[in-house]
Amino acid sequence: MSDAYDVLVVGAGPAGTAAALRAADLGARVAVVESGPPGGTCVNSGCVPTRVLAKTARLMREVRTADAYGISVTEQQIDWPRTVERVRATVERVRGSKDDLGRFAAAGVDVLHGRARFVGPHDLVVTAADGTTSEVRAERVVLCVGGHSRVLPVPGAELATLPEHVLDLPELPRRVGIIGAGNTGAQLVTIFNAFGSEVTLVEVAPRILAQTDADVSAHVTRAFREQGVRVEAGVETVTALERTDDGIRLRWRADGRDEDVVVDAVLMCAGWPASVEGLGLEAAGIEVGRGRIPVDEYLATNVGHVYVAGDANGTAMLVQAANAEAEAAARNAVLGTTVRAPHHLLPAGGFTDPDYADVGLTEEQARERDEHCVVALVELAELERPVIDDRPRGFLKLVADRRREYLLGAHAVGESAVEVIQSVTTAMAAGVDVATLARVEFAYPTYTAAVGVAARRLLDVPAVR
Numbered sequence: 441m442s443d444a445y446d447v448l449v450v451g452a453g454p455a456g457t458a459a460a461l462r463a464a465d466l467g468a469r470v471a472v473v474e475s476g477p478p479g480g481t482c483v484n485s486g487c488v489p490t491r492v493l494a495k496t497a498r499l500m501r502e503v504r505t506a507d508a509y510g511i512s513v514t515e516q517q518i519d520w521p522r523t524v525e526r527v528r529a530t531v532e533r534v535r536g537s538k539d540d541l542g543r544f545a546a547a548g549v550d551v552l553h554g555r556a557r558f559v560g561p562h563d564l565v566v567t568a569a570d571g572t573t574s575e576v577r578a579e580r581v582v583l584c585v586g587g588h589s590r591v592l593p594v595p596g597a598e599l600a601t602l603p604e605h606v607l608d609l610p611e612l613p614r615r616v617g618i619i620g621a622g623n624t625g626a627q628l629v630t631i632f633n634a635f636g637s638e639v640t641l642v643e644v645a646p647r648i649l650a651q652t653d654a655d656v657s658a659h660v661t662r663a664f665r666e667q668g669v670r671v672e673a674g675v676e677t678v679t680a681l682e683r684t685d686d687g688i689r690l691r692w693r694a695d696g697r698d699e700d701v702v703v704d705a706v707l708m709c710a711g712w713p714a715s716v717e718g719l720g721l722e723a724a725g726i727e728v729g730r731g732r733i734p735v736d737e738y739l740a741t742n743v744g745h746v747y748v749a750g751d752a753n754g755t756a757m758l759v760q761a762a763n764a765e766a767e768a769a770a771r772n773a774v775l776g777t778t779v780r781a782p783h784h785l786l787p788a789g790g791f792t793d794p795d796y797a798d799v800g801l802t803e804e805q806a807r808e809r810d811e812h813c814v815v816a817l818v819e820l821a822e823l824e825r826p827v828i829d830d831r832p833r834g835f836l837k838l839v840a841d842r843r844r845e846y847l848l849g850a851h852a853v854g855e856s857a858v859e860v861i862q863s864v865t866t867a868m869a870a871g872v873d874v875a876t877l878a879r880v881e882f883a884y885p886t887y888t889a890a891v892g893v894a895a896r897r898l899l900d901v902p903a904v905r
């Protein structure tokens with residue numbers, strides 16, 4: 441005899457947690473199945489640990505320049521076991537403060553610990569860690585299974601460390617090879633560079649952070665190179681990893697030549713396919729795409745009663761997207777399929793050195809739609825705060841329509857880039873026009889003041905300083 445639910449949610453990361461709580465809130469009988477600790481990639485091996493490492497990296501950089509402020513610090517060295525301990529303790533604290541299990545209990549959501557697998561369109565089997573199984577039946581299913589790092593099909597791939605296992609490195613590697621310069625790879629560059637490791641970054645796309653605005657990507661590339669990082673973008677492919685006497689040889693081909701570097705650790709950050717292995721999608725007739733579970737605009741799969749929210753549908757792999765999609769998927773699952781996936785404004789950024797962030801269209805995308813769109817760029821060095829803080833490098837770029845009325849996108853690189861972009865996002869979400877934004881007073885001295893200067897520049901109004 442199997443338990444029966446109105447809605448079964450698979451996965452308790454950001455998407456699954458939001459979907460289960462919303463579905464329960466709408467009156468459904470809900471269960472969530474999770475094979476690991478609650479919080480998913482974000483809390484346990486993604487955003488949270490990476491953010492703590494980014495803060496550690498920031499502290500290292502600050503300590504290196506402390507002398508200029510008259511602060512003498514004699515030894516700057518990473519104690520890797522203590523760093524790892526700190527990260528793990530913070531993950532615990534975040535899990536505690538989120539208290540997902542407590543929130544599930546309060547909302548009446550049943551939690552089934554184990555791995556879920558479809559055995560029919562409405563039937564799943566949950567296998568617990570001790571091997572015991574239970575059967576579950578559900579009217580509707582919301583898959584929030586997230587993803588995992590892609591392992592490249594190259595000889596020696598097993599020698600690489602995946603980003604989710606970085607904390608398992610036995611010691612701080614003196615030399616690090618990083619494959620892939622998406623958000624994960626770029627953040628790990630900054631972390632290990634600040635920790636004193638020699639870093640080589642290998643990327644197949646013509647530029648690093650290929651999804652960001654081209655000027656942002658160029659700025660971060662320049663900064664990485666100045667910091668001593670070897671940046672190899674536009675390579676043909678990584679060909680092999682080989683064990684050597686004193687490390688791992690990372691081989692790749694570029695411009696028809698074989699290149700290599702010997703390092704102590706290779707971090708493989710080459711993509712993030714959906715976790716569909718062992719999920720039994722075929723038993724439910726659910727189609728799988730390349731590394732993702734395809735959905736329509738309502739987040740429904742080809743099997744109408746199964747929805748996918750979060751990383752697993754491969755649209756926008758960010759916590760903010762997971763939350764918004766989960767809300768829509770839960771409503772569709774409980775109330776009928778009427779709500780479209782909300783993907784309009786998604787601010788995002790990376791905690792590198794320098795930070796970068798964006799929202800909306802890149803300049804390139806905006807020009808493809810209308811070559812007469814208007815762009816204003818403010819260098820951070822034009823403002824006082826970045827100069828005061830010794831952080832004068834970077835910029836904010838605003839992209840507006842040809843009538844200079846509405847913002848289409850914003851791109852920032854430099855100190856506090858993510859927070860600056862968040863303010864622009866708030867204005868965009870509220871439909872604030874450029875003229876209104878240009879009249880807003882910004883507190884002095886702040887990085888966000890760049891928004892006002894850029895808005896005035898879009899209107900060709902000289903900045904008063």
Ligand SMILES: Cc1cc2nc3c(=O)[nH]c(=O)nc-3n(C[C@H](O)[C@H](O)[C@H](O)COP(=O)(O)OP(=O)(O)OC[C@H]3O[C@@H](n4cnc5c(N)ncnc54)[C@H](O)[C@@H]3O)c2cc1C
Pocket residue numbers: 450451452453454455456473474475476477478479480481482483485486487488490554555556557584585586587603624715718719749750751752756757758759760762
């Ligand atoms: C290194 C790194 C840093 C990141 N930093 C940021 C950041 O700063 N900001 C940001 O917005 N995003 C960041 N992300 C992305 C963010 O982590 C994801 O977008 C987010 O976690 C997606 O949530 P999700 O619920 O879709 O999937 P996940 O968080 O991956 O959760 C999926 C859950 O499903 C469970 N599961 C899978 N299969 C099954 C099954 N068959 N049965 C039961 N349970 C199952 C898994 O155990 C997991 O707990 C980062 C990602 C990485 C890798």
Ligand SMILES: NC(=O)c1ccc[n+]([C@@H]2O[C@H](COP(=O)([O-])OP(=O)(O)OC[C@H]3O[C@@H](n4cnc5c(N)ncnc54)[C@H](O)[C@@H]3O)[C@@H](O)[C@H]2O)c1
Pocket residue numbers: 592619620621622623624625627642643644645649650677678709710711712756757758788789790791
């Ligand atoms: N701060 C953040 O918001 C944050 C941080 C980390 C990850 N994430 C999200 O998580 C998801 C996964 O990120 P990711 O960076 O792990 O994956 P990704 O898919 O975004 O980037 C992978 C990179 O690896 C490169 N690559 C692929 N094959 C390669 C090869 N053979 N050799 C060299 N390079 C190769 C790709 O061109 C790409 O640039 C993304 O959607 C990302 O936005 C977000």
